[in-house]
Amino acid sequence: MTADNPLNRIDDDDYPAYTMGRAAEMLGTTPAFLRAIGEARLITPLRSDGGHRRYSRYQLRIAARARELVDQGTSVEAACRIVILEDQLEEARRINEELRRRPADRSDKADA
Template sequence: MLPDRHDHPPGHGTGHRPGPAQAVYGISVAAELAGMGAHSLRLYEEHGLLTPARSAGGTRRYSDDDLARLARIAALTGQGINLVAIARILDLEDANTALRDRNEALTAERDQLRRDRDSG
């Protein structure tokens, strides 16, 4: 269950949940939701594993995407993998995701071109 948040961004009072990339959680809430200490979140940021958004005042703000990344980091550290190796694994996973997304976009574009050619 998510804690009640009273620091919603402007226009957010409609009862809708934030999108997965919308940074709404402070560090203490994010740490609690991730099941780890705030010091771990700071350490992961220091090692480049996580880059939370910052408020205008410089306060760290975490998103559901950040929480998913923290779960992945926790799984990897639980396997005994060090932070330098985790950084490399996450970089490779991110690159793989970007390549898959690009491949899907190119496939969709190709399919649309074929449909246009066949219908004309």
């Protein structure tokens, strides 16, 4: 397989493999919902050579979380902000855990 072979991207969560119609179908929503969360800057779909929106699996997971919140009565804008904050919190927790697992820096011990 060459580097340009699409099969090389089959497990890539960031590869924009899904059309707007297919993404909406998978999420059980409408293309208008996907456009709305794009306008709210929750996700930015990539564009095909023809200008059509394409979504990755990662983006679909984010959109699915926003849809859950909207289904519970949250406005699209608020749902997008919540999802962004949840993502930031998860990243901060990941970094914090990574820092906890590192051995203490030897220069800190010398200062003590």
